[in-house]
Each structure stands twice: as C-alpha cells, then as structure tokens.
Amino acid sequence: MKKITAVILAVILALFTAVTAFAAPLPQDTGARAIPNVMVADEFRAADTAAYTQAQGEKIITLDLVSDTHIGASNASSYVRPCIERINAEKDQTDGVIVAGDLTQSGYEDEFSDAYAILRGYTGENMVTVNGNHDYGRWTQSGKMRPVAIKYRNEFMGITTQKDYYSTDINGYKVVVMGSEGNRPNSADISDEQLDFVRAEVAEGARGGKPVFVVCHWPMRNTHCERISWPIIPGGALDSATTRKLQNILSQYDNIFYISGHLHAGLNGRLTRRLFGGCCVEQRNGITCINVPSLGKGNHLGVRAKGTGMRLTVYGDKAVVEGRNYYTGEWLDNYVYEVSLKGASPVSAAPELPDAVEPESPALPGEEKTAA
Numbered sequence: 001m002k003k004i005t006a007v008i009l010a011v012i013l014a015l016f017t018a019v020t021a022f023a024a025p026l027p028q029d030t031g032a033r034a035i036p037n038v039m040v041a042d043e044f045r046a047a048d049t050a051a052y053t054q055a056q057g058e059k060i061i062t063l064d065l066v067s068d069t070h071i072g073a074s075n076a077s078s079y080v081r082p083c084i085e086r087i088n089a090e091k092d093q094t095d096g097v098i099v100a101g102d103l104t105q106s107g108y109e110d111e112f113s114d115a116y117a118i119l120r121g122y123t124g125e126n127m128v129t130v131n132g133n134h135d136y137g138r139w140t141q142s143g144k145m146r147p148v149a150i151k152y153r154n155e156f157m158g159i160t161t162q163k164d165y166y167s168t169d170i171n172g173y174k175v176v177v178m179g180s181e182g183n184r185p186n187s188a189d190i191s192d193e194q195l196d197f198v199r200a201e202v203a204e205g206a207r208g209g210k211p212v213f214v215v216c217h218w219p220m221r222n223t224h225c226e227r228i229s230w231p232i233i234p235g236g237a238l239d240s241a242t243t244r245k246l247q248n249i250l251s252q253y254d255n256i257f258y259i260s261g262h263l264h265a266g267l268n269g270r271l272t273r274r275l276f277g278g279c280c281v282e283q284r285n286g287i288t289c290i291n292v293p294s295l296g297k298g299n300h301l302g303v304r305a306k307g308t309g310m311r312l313t314v315y316g317d318k319a320v321v322e323g324r325n326y327y328t329g330e331w332l333d334n335y336v337y338e339v340s341l342k343g344a345s346p347v348s349a350a351p352e353l354p355d356a357v358e359p360e361s362p363a364l365p366g367e368e369k370t371a372a
C-alpha cells in the first residue's frame with residue numbers, strides 16, 4: 001500500500017514539474033528586446049498569437065502593475081525592496097504604479113509599517129495601494145486588522161474615507177479601488193452600495209472614451225482560470241452574482257481595465273489557455289481583465305519567480321501588457337499580451353463638462369424688467 005501511495009505521489013510530482021517547467025521558460029536577458037510574438041487576448045481568443053507591431057494610436061498612459069507583496073512572509077521584503085527601487089529608477093518612463101493587494105502577510109502593524117516604508121521608496125507621484133484579504137488579518141484574525149489596513153492606506157493615499165473602497169486618479173485617468181466589506185478569510189463581500197459607487201465613478205471617468213482602471217484584489221468569477229488556480233478553498237474570485245452585476249456595469253463602457261491579484265498564478269498563457277481555458281490577460285464582455293502575479297511570495301503557474309509583475313501601456317488602438325521580472329530587471333518577452341481597444345482617448349481629447357449655468361433669478365413682485 002505504501003509503495004502504491006509513493007508511486008502515485010511520484011507521478012503527481014513528475015507531472016506537476018513537467019507542466020510548470022514547460023510553462024515557465026524564463027528567457028535569458030540578452031540585453032536587447034526582441035519580442036517574437038504577442039498573445040492576443042481580444043475577447044479571449046485562446047492561443048492566438050501575432051507578430052508584435054508598433055501601436056498606431058497615441059500613447060495614453062503607462063503603469064507598472066505589481067501585487068501580493070506579502071511583507072512579513074519569509075524573504076518577501078528582500079525581493080520587494082529591490083523591485084520598488086527599480087520601478088522608482090524608471091519612474092520617468094511611466095505614469096504610476098498600482099499595488100493590487102495583500103501588501104502584508106497578516107495585516108499586523110509592524111508589517112504595514114515595513115510595507116509602506118518600502119513602497120515610499122517610490123518617489124513618483126502616482127502609486128495606488130489596494131487592500132487584500134491578508135491585509136485584513138488571516139484566518140481567525142480575519143477582519144480584525146481592517147482598521148490598521150485602512151489607517152495605513154489613508155495615510156499613504158492622503159484620503160480620509162473609512163470605507164473599504166475609494167477612487168483616485170493618475171494624470172486625469174480614474175482609478176476606482178474596490179475592497180471587501182466582509183470578514184471572510186479568502187472571499188470578498190461587495191455591497192450594492194459599493195457597486196453604485198463603482199457605477200458612478202466609472203461613468204464619470206469613462207467620459208469621452210478615456211480608459212478607466214478598476215482595481216480589486218479579487219478577480220471576477222470564471223476569469224484567469226481561477227477555478228484551476230485556486231481550486232481547494234473557495235474564495236479565488238468574486239462570487240457569481242457580484243461578477244454579473246459588476247460586468248453589467250463595466251461592459252457599458254469601452255476601454256475599461258479590471259486589475260486584480262490574489263491568485264498568485266504567475267505570468268501564463270500559452271499552456272494554461274490550451275489546458276485550462278484561461279490566461280492572466282483576457283478580454284471579457286469588452287472588459288480588459290489583468291491578473292497580476294505575486295511580487296513577494298512566488299507563484300504556482302507559468303512564470304513562478306518572485307519579483308514578477310507587468311507593465312501596462314495603453315494606446316489609442318490597443319493595450320500592451322509586458323511581463324517583467326522587476327527583481328532581475330528582465331523583460332519576459334515570451335509573455336507579452338495585446339488587447340484591442342475601441343479608440344481610447346487621452347485626457348486632452350476628452351470633452352469638457354459644460355459650464356454650469358446659473359438659473360435666472362425670477363423677478364421679485366413689483367420689480368419691473370427694463371429693456372437693455
């Protein structure tokens with residue numbers, strides 16, 4: 001019996017190693033960018049690839065995307081600190097940074113203090129932080145660390161709301177940050193009030209075709225092969241009802257980006273799209289969904305290395321997501337994704353709101369209007 005068990009375990013281990021080894025060919029840094037092919041993510045056309053071509057439209061915004069830094073977990077800070085230093089050193093090439101949640105391992109005060117000390121190493125103007133499930137406390141502590149997480153978030157972002165969600169902007173482009181209002185250790189609870197907030201903020205931000213960035217630690221249900229990436233404990237994604245409501249809101253507009261973390265699924269695509277029907281960059285119902293790998297704790301599919309993140313560049317006609325190891329500085333040219341956009345507009349081209357018109361005061365009784 002023991003022999004059979006050992007054989008089964010060996011086979012499972014061999015299969016896992018083979019799959020992940022095939023899925024994670026870390027390219028050598030040759031010092032020159034040579035993007036052979038891009039993965040086309042338009043409405044999730046599985047396994048489509050195309051030659052890389054220069055965008056035709058105007059460059060609108062460039063963001064570095066990182067997630068799941070997990071400061072407090074073993075060795076996380078020794079990976080995350082150099083990554084933030086690299087992002088800072090290149091800040092002139094970008095417009096901002098999004099950190100998509102699980103900043104800390106357990107939400108303790110000393111972890112938040114360390115995490116934000118590292119993040120403050122970025123001296124650019126536009127870093128946006130998001131709280132994840134680990135930031136509110138783990139397992140039996142879940143929810144107890146919320147006040148600490150919100151306090152540190154607010155100090156860093158310069159906001160005062162006590163809600164789990166808020167909005168900000170990067171160079172005039174709206175960034176809507178969602179957050180769980182419940183205390184479950186893995187899953188997110190999103191109220192209708194929060195969805196109303198998202199609806200109003202996106203409506204305002206998307207005016208004139210501008211791109212809008214909705215950031216939530218949890219991906220939407222049935223995106224990014226989340227049921228495979230997070231199969232054991234329910235909570236890898238927003239629940240189906242919330243996903244439906246959110247997609248109904250976001251799909252009303254062109255050029256909406258939904259950016260998540262949580263899955264620790266690495267940079268993936270060629271293999272996971274074929275095997276599991278999912279990928280870390282997908283377009284669903286017109287929404288560009290991007291699931292960002294873990295920077296500080298490692299990943300379990302595709303490119304698994306700590307220090308992995310993405311650079312997102314939005315042009316008028318398409319968005320390009322480039323996989324990157326921020327720790328080593330390598331551009332992962334086998335992991336470049338493209339999504340077509342419908343005429344995304346820069347702020348400068350978006351129509352201005354009409355000036356408010358003061359209503360004419362009614363004439364008081366007895367007052368006579370005289371002709372000019």
Ligand SMILES: [Fe+2]
Nearest residue numbers: 068102134262
């Ligand atoms: Fe995480």
